[in-house]
Amino acid sequence: MVACVHLPRFELVAAAEGSSLAQRALAGGALAVAPPVSADGAAAAGRLGEVSGAAEANGVRRGMLLGEALARCPELVLLPGNPVRVQELWESSLQALESIGAAVESGGPGLAFFDTAGLAGLHGTREGTIAAARRALGRPARVGLAPVRFAALAAALASASRRALVVGSPAHPTSARRWIAARPVDLLGYRERTAELVPPLRRLGVLTLGELAKLGRGELTDRFGEAGGLAHRLACGEDTPLRPRRPRERLEEAMGVGDAASGTALKRVLGVLVSRLLARAERRGRTLRAVTLSAQLVSGGSWSERVVFREPVSDPERILLALSLRLELLPAPAAELRLAVEGFGPPQGEQGTLLDQGRGLRLTRLGEAVAQVRAVAGRDAALRAVCVDPDSRVPERRVVLAPVADV
């Protein structure tokens, strides 16, 4: 069975952390995460992040335009978003779930899935596994269990906060399908690829997943493309297998920037962070493939940017060059700068050569590319043009396509 763990309003709770006014409002007031601010100071499309239950009761919804939300609920309290804290808290929640032995797939902050099969050996029963997960999380969570991921999500959203809802079983998947048929189509909004289908389906009068399942997969695919076919599969109680994340190593350096809140001084702070990160013994000579540059802002909230290098690097100057361009995207002066490694490359992948081996290198790359193309599309997928009679009066006799000899 797949277990879905849902931590409601995760983004909002992270944003409200440390603010007594926000904590009070969270308990019963109308609260929302303010629209993110871009580097030029404009709110990005002015759309709200997560909203509290009281705000929802006043008709405020996530993704609503700020002006409309304030018109509906003038007492709405806005909190600056804190993506860095959200990621930190979510990472610790995922690690807590992994600590009970679960192979966890993250569905984004506040939503996690894992397979309970195999964990009963560690925790006695399925109920024991769920109790262990709740203990490890240490915060209220809604839990749903079903044969597949999407049905488990529907069950978690429908469950009471202290009791897991179990829908169907692997032996009787049809009972899960019957149960899910009565659920609203809004559930498709939790899946990135099907989220945009919810408004048109509602306009067409399709309100439940059961009504959606009756429409037929072919018709839905014709109307909405691949997303329509996927929505039908989900409505029929089917889903793709879980893809648990790989446990990864995380290396991080942080530094308070003091007066160097922006400009050249901030670049110097970044330079120090890069040097410190490269000097860490845990790196073991490996190159960096991807990093996350983040900052706590003086005005409150935070900013984060993921940078994937074009090739694995360990040269501090090249890393600094790539990262300093991102610093210009900072929406406000920073109070603290943080640099974390998201992925490592091979050790010393960019070591130079003593002699010019350009031709040999190009041939090696070409050979590798040809081998990959052939592996994907067959032996005749990679051909080369050979001039056999360039002066022929008949065009098709001038050039022929011939197989590429093994490089």
Add this chain to the structure above:
Amino acid sequence: MARALNAPRPARVRWGEGLPAEVDGEAVEAMRESWLVEDRWWEARPLRRRYWELIGVRGRNLVVFHDLDSGRWYVQR
């Protein structure tokens, strides 16, 4: 196995006044050149083609030929 590049592809050609008026649904705007190719006359299947280099209404060059033996039209790059 080697195969020819720029092999002729069958085309739908509507004949106009002395030159093709439409190629695969695209109207012909102007003609740049026309020439005759007679080749391989020493073989069992000689080659006799009337080539036309045309400009379509979309502004692209079209090269078509009329196979003078079979009477069919082909487009070729």
